[in-house]
Amino acid sequence: MDYSKTAAAVLKGVGGEQNVSSLVHCATRLRFVIKDDSKIDKAAVKASPGVIATAEAGGQYQVVIGNEVPEVFAEIAKISKLAGLSANETSASHGPKRNLLNRFIAMISAIFTPLVWALAGTGLLKAFLAAAVTFGWLDNTTTTYVILNALSDAFINFLPLALAITAAKYFKAEQFTSLAIAGAFVYPSIVALNGVPDITFFGIPVTMVSYVSSVIPIIVIVWLQSHAERFLYTKLPAAIRRFVTPMLLVAILVPLTFLAIGPLSNLISGGLAGGIGWIFTVLPWLGGAIMGGLWQVFVIFGLHWGFVPLMTAELQSTGLTYLLAPLFAAVLAQAAAVTGVWVRTKDANLRSLAAPAALSGFLAGVTEPAIYGVNLPLKRPFLYGIIGGVIGGGMISAGGVAGNAFVLPSALGLPALFSEGSVVMLVLGLAVAVLVPFLLTVIVGFTDPVAETAAPVDGTDLVVLSPLDGTAVPLTEVPDAVFAGGALGKGVAIIPRVGALYAPFDALVVAAFPTGHAIGLQHADGAEALIHIGLDTVKLGGKHFSLKVEKGQQVRAGDLLVEFDIAAITAAGYDVTTPVIITNPKKYPTIGSPASGPVAHGDALFLAIAEAELAIA
Structure with missing residues (x-):
């Protein structure tokens, strides 16, 4: 790309x-x-x-x-x-006002997105470490384990510090003041107070909770910080506000968190984790089926970010996340469905999309290429993936499987699921999640798309490549009646971005205007093309153009034909829109698959369809 x-x-x-x-x-x-x-x-x-x-x-x-x-x-x-x-x-002046849910999703997305890859990477390391201990490959009493555990655990342990940075950016607060506040949350002597009875602050009782790996307190406090900063900056004298503001904020907001916000958020986090745990304890198959079936729908609408705080709340409260396990079924099911498309389709373009999309889904857990590029447009494969996710997710959660780290659901992240629940049910659930959509896609099938343009019948059709880097527009939009009306032939126009014109196919140069503003080409099969750089640019008399070929010269597709100065031509008052047309319409009466939007030289611009093929068709 x-x-x-x-x-x-x-x-x-x-x-x-x-x-x-x-x-x-x-x-x-x-x-x-x-x-x-x-x-x-x-x-x-x-x-x-x-x-x-x-x-x-x-x-x-x-x-x-x-x-x-x-x-x-x-x-x-x-x-x-x-x-x-x-x-x-x-x-209100920046587009439509968003509802509360949309604003919440946007906030979570903005705050957590920068952290996802670090969370996933260190979580994967933690998952491999836990698997190594479970299978007896590593002794957890060795210093090697201690070092590796620190490497894998440090980022999520000090998650409030990372969230302080991203939340400060989102709420437009001072980042280093946010870090000072978050640093107090995970300061060793403060961490040591967790569970200690009879803690007071100026005589006020404090219920100290753990802020290690916490999410809600720092986000709430940075939001308060952003408003307090704006208030203090308007009230304090300029000579002192730069250092007095952070002093006051740390001195007030940190104790406020210890006294009220922390215990309340801990209650909320515990309640959410407990509620999730209850669902996955009482009706685990139902919770797994819902998450396995709907997860990719949540992804389509961007709602999946709302589950990230729930997973981190689970991990903080219990060290496990039951929400994560059935997501593996959802992700691998869509990857299996797109693999089925790759096996069954006879469309070369679709196969070229399906193969890398399958690898991305299986190995990295990134399913957007599969969903948007293949499964959703074909409809049935996407539905087959949901079916596989429902069945597989239900089986995985019925086995009590949970994750012990935050990882992206993928084949590489599977070690995160080995320490809790039935490994047998995990394997069976994943097998079903993969096999069901794959077999449904291959056997039941889908409507295989027909290529937009059939292969040439008599070998005389011509694929005309874009001779320019720019934006392709319909010829009818050219502000010149002769070109727009098709009097000279049919084709596509390009608004150039770079002042270099290349050959759109192997050809003989049959017209090379000394002014450099236009060039005529003829293909060996008889197609004739005219490329006219700009409108009325002949009046420039060759100024700002540099012709690189001459009449009678053979050129190959991609050879440089003309260089021109877009800025200078535009400054002189000329439109640089460049028509690319086939000038012998009796032999090539129509064009197919015209490009639209951004194009690069060498991209397919349109298909010049020969009269013989039309007659046979």
């Missing part, structure tokens, strides 16, 4: 930087909060290179990229100021 090209195309498609209130990214998606939805060119965004799909959920316009979303996000940061915006920078 050309990250810069994808970034530019997506940003233009959503209406430009000026139409974006905020931008964050999660594991696979760019999440935009848009000011004016009517300015989004949804077709152009979907056509952007590297974009798997788009979705509108949680008050956000979501662009699914896949595993390479951080690189695309970084490129957007280079060409805009959006990367510095917080996800809550929305108001």
